[in-house]
């Protein structure tokens with residue numbers, strides 16, 4: 001039976017569709033699954049639904065987003081009701097209403113306003129200007145997720161994460177410093193190719209060399225990790241490759257045909273890169289080459305998530 005995984009926060013870059021490819025690499029008995037770049041926390045939600053971890057630590061530099069997470073997990077009925085009020089009020093004058101909610105959010109950082117903005121804005125994409133104001137435009141073709149569906153997802157996620165989740169809003173390096181060998185760290189930093197203009201509080205550039213040093217520290221402390229980082233379309237790769245000295249295993253997950261290639265009448269596929277730490281591969285008791293070969297040869301079988309759970 002296919003399990004429906006709730007996903008209340010619409011978020012550009014969500015790993016919702018990739019969760020089924022990533023979760024099979026989780027070791028057994030994870031003390032805490034740590035997501036230092038949580039965003040909409042797609043991997044933690046899927047892990048909780050499939051009982052791959054008992055405790056969770058969600059962190060994101062965007063403090064308004066973490067305040068929204070706090071509401072979703074601890075006051076699900078209230079935030080669902082507030083979203084419904086905003087969603088209903090927009091009827092008949094959605095364009096002007098969006099601007100009013102955006103102004104209100106920029107004044108108060110109210111979590112319900114952020115949820116409404118994410119549900120309504122172009123590509124569910126968080127954009128702030130240099131003053132730290134949310135400045136993304138609305139997608140005028142849609143009114144945002146229906147309040148009933150939103151409520152169902154909020155309640156379901158609250159049930160999955162309540163009383164087991166730590167929420168923080170600090171730089172990822174601070175979170176990594178607390179990780180232990182019993183935990184699993186899943187990292188999904190902003191990709192190297194992503195434009196980093198805007199308010200540094202929300203788009204603090206994740207420097208490649210610093211990230212590599214942080215991965216090295218995790219290796220030395222024996223903390224297992226999985227990193228999603230860049231990828232390629234056809235033959236064109238994005239971002240620098242990771243230093244060999246880190247000893248990570250590199251997997252590529254086929255995510256579909258690129259929109260750009262389709263427009264140009266080509267059939268280029270897009271692949272997302274996933275890196276597994278050396279000690280994680282040791283825990284899985286399978287050689288990296290075998291994992292990768294298995295991935296290539298038996299993609300459908302290995303990643304038929306329902307069949308595995």
Ligand SMILES: C[S@@+](CC[C@H](N)C(=O)[O-])C[C@H]1O[C@@H](n2cnc3c(N)ncnc32)[C@H](O)[C@@H]1O
Pocket residue numbers: 011012013014015016036037038039040041042043059060061062170171172173188189190191202203204205206
């Ligand atoms: C690609 S998104 C993560 C998406 C997430 N995996 C999901 O499923 O929704 C990257 C996130 O990293 C956050 N971020 C950027 N710089 C950060 C930093 N220095 N420390 C912590 N979080 C950061 C951003 O706010 C953004 O939400």
